Amino acid sequence: MPDETRLESPVAELAPTLEAAEAESGHSPERLAVPLDLRNAVRFKGWRGGLLVTFPADVEWEGSLDGLFERMAQARDFWEGAPCTLDLGARQLAPEAMTALLERLASDFDLSVVGVISSDEPTRQAAMRRGIEAHAEVPVPSTKGMAAEEVPVARYLKGTVRSGMVVEAPGHLVILGDVNAGAEVRAGGDIVVFGTLRGVAHAGTTGDLAARIQALNLRPTQLRIGDLIARAPDGGQPPLSKFPEKAVVEEGEIHVVPA
């Protein structure tokens, strides 16, 4: 078998970025009331199965809070109930200010703060007194501890997948090499082949029609996405494309388009 490593990314699958959250709640950034510079002040990122909120050092506290709550309100459904970690940087936060923040996050957004990252010792102690995990800096994820309980986000494979081999992944599948004719690759999510795909590829095996199949050279025997099937044209392959291509589902059919 080709060499293989599993990626246990601390940035949980499909980090819920602001854009994604806004798309989900149907709000566009233009409609937000808070000025742009403040909105950009607080950063969100999916992290350890929850939310990491970063407060930049150069923005004053009240202003960043306004931006935070405004954004939280826009994408309420998205964050609601998520375990949340606050990255306060070097900021010294008075215990009262922290209490106020935690209470508001809990009451308005049902968010429980499980961690605080602060380089300020008193702030960390204040957090710990409230039973919140405190770190001096963003902890480097230990891949060992995570492996046991988390489903791997992507399976990563280096080498040629040859005729007769079947490679499966519950999540995404990334192959650095060719997938030869007679081989089959299957993934619950997307399939990315950094090489030539000549065999059969099935993305979105659990029925996900948003899954895609992408390859530097896409010359498959057959492509399947969800329950859809497309096959190579009869009578020989068309000439090699000069650019990478991807197969996606559009209007209930598999289409191959430039990636």
Place this chain on the structure above:
Amino acid sequence: MSNGRVIVITSGKGGVGKTTTTANLGMALAAMGEKVALIDADIGLRNLDLILGLENRIVYDIVDVVEGRCKLRQALIKDKRMPNLVLLPAAQTRDKSAVNPDQMRQLIADLQEDGYVYILIDCPAGIEQGFRNATAGATEAIIVTNPEVSAVRDADRIVGLLEAADLRNPRLVVNRLRPHLVKNETMMSVEDVQEILSIPLLGIVPDDEAIINSSNRGEPVILQEGTRAGQAYRNVARRIKGEDVPLMDLEEGGFFSRLRRLFAGAR
């Protein structure tokens, strides 16, 4: 012990020239002075003895050795032309299950004990018991393929199975290439084959009518001076020994006339 080489010659698909390749490479290595033993692992469908012209000398075979009816040395047939080449013939009356991988490994160890430096194993077609036996004791593999999709597909499967059996870095011999068919794009080129298999190329053997004649007469083609296939096999044997031998020019008219055409085309 064991700085010897144990090389299995395999292909997946039948009829691509495994046996011819085994015979010629064995003969070529022996001609270079190496002590060579050939094992025909195609039990039940033995051919290697025919290609070598040694059929009429077989008394004992590999199954007789394994089942203890004779000593290994009694079964080895010394080649009539090369004194340092021996053949361990397959049994014709049994099938692949007559030998198991452990017995194969033991045979190889015994041959090495007797001082055979190159042991070439002619693998049967297919991916079943016979393939597993033939690859069991090998430390290197040569994949023989023809420039056609079915042979390449099977070769690809074999490379995968060899990897799974921890026989890494197999090398490729593309057999029966017809340069003029490649040129008018009716035959896969060596580049096409290599792009799919992505394993190192050990040699290219052109399709040569001399092979048919030599097989029927039991005279490996490398013994005939002036044949292109014979030269190709000699080159492969030298590369197996580690020599750096450039690929021979297969196209009619030779390298320089092609170069001239190239420049003529560029003008």
